[in-house]
Amino acid sequence: MDRRELVKGAISGALTMWASPFLRAAQFTANLRVVDAGGANVVAFSTGDALVLVDSGAPKSGDTLAAALKSFAGSAKVQTLFNTHYHLDQTANNEMFAAAGATIIAHDRTRQWMSTDYWVPSADRYEKARPKAARPTRTFQEKGSMKAGSEQIDYGYLIDAHTNGDIYVFFKNANVIAVGGVASPERDPELDYFTGAWIGGRVDAMDLVLKLANDQTRIIPAYGPVMTRAEFKAERDVMEEVRSRLFKEVREGKGPDDMLKGGLMNGLARTWKDPGKFLYDACKGLWAHHNKLDPNVV
Secondary structure: HHHHHHHHHHHHHHHHHHHHOOOOOOOEEEOOEEEEOEEEEEEEEEOOEEEEEEEOOOOEEEEHHHHHHHHHHHOOOEEEEEEEOOHHHOOOOOOHHHHHEEEEEEEEHHHHHOOOEEEHHOOEEEEEEEOOOHOEEEOOOOOOEEEOOOEEEEEEEEEEOOOOOOOEEEEOOOEEEEOOOOOOOOOOOOOOOOHOOOOOHEEEEEEEEHOOOOOEEEEEOOOOOHHHHEHHHHHHHHHHHHHHHHHHHHHHOOOOHHHHOOOOOOOOOOOOOOOHHHHHHHHHHHHHHHHHOOOOOO
């Protein structure tokens, strides 16, 4: 085989892997892995007899997800499902698992958002409440823990980071933390300001995750590849730099268009596909938290 054929074969193999139900799959232990569900990450832990999932995947991914879980854990049923937040891309298959007897655990505010119609400013429309079968059946306010087989699972609130109902789920023995939309290695970080999320909350939440983690911890976002602690901290540091710049600009009375034209997003360690939208959302969130800005002495 010459070099051209070798490269072609490598590319073909890579495409086959990325097209599989285990897109971006990562297996941490024999019992814990990340499964692709319509582009969204689902964390699956098997006790042998039962499964614990973190998030249930994107719309129209139910059959693919079910097949992937069967390949991973055979006939084991999903006993517990965590929702890291309320977005449909992470909760679309809730009904499927609830119908099979799964308990759905989430923060209380996630259930609130899933239980009522609400206005989506960016889309200029109302989002209808989710069916009762899709909503969490057990909620909490601050933190909790459970045992699943030999695994200790801790979970807790990440306040106002991506939505106002974000949580982490920490598989302590495996040293894996699922954080949903609080990490965003590929997509633009999102701030659902109309729920209360803001950039200061995101930085604080990321700091909390960093305290839980060590250098061997793997951190799983809602989308994109599994992250090391160092990669997660690098994203956190970018968020902190943006937060610092925003505080100064907001104190001076500038709006998102002024900030973008003035180069606020220039020179960062990552780029944004839509920096204008990010700045608009970040400013809206900051205006709601204006009392947290440092004083501006004129």
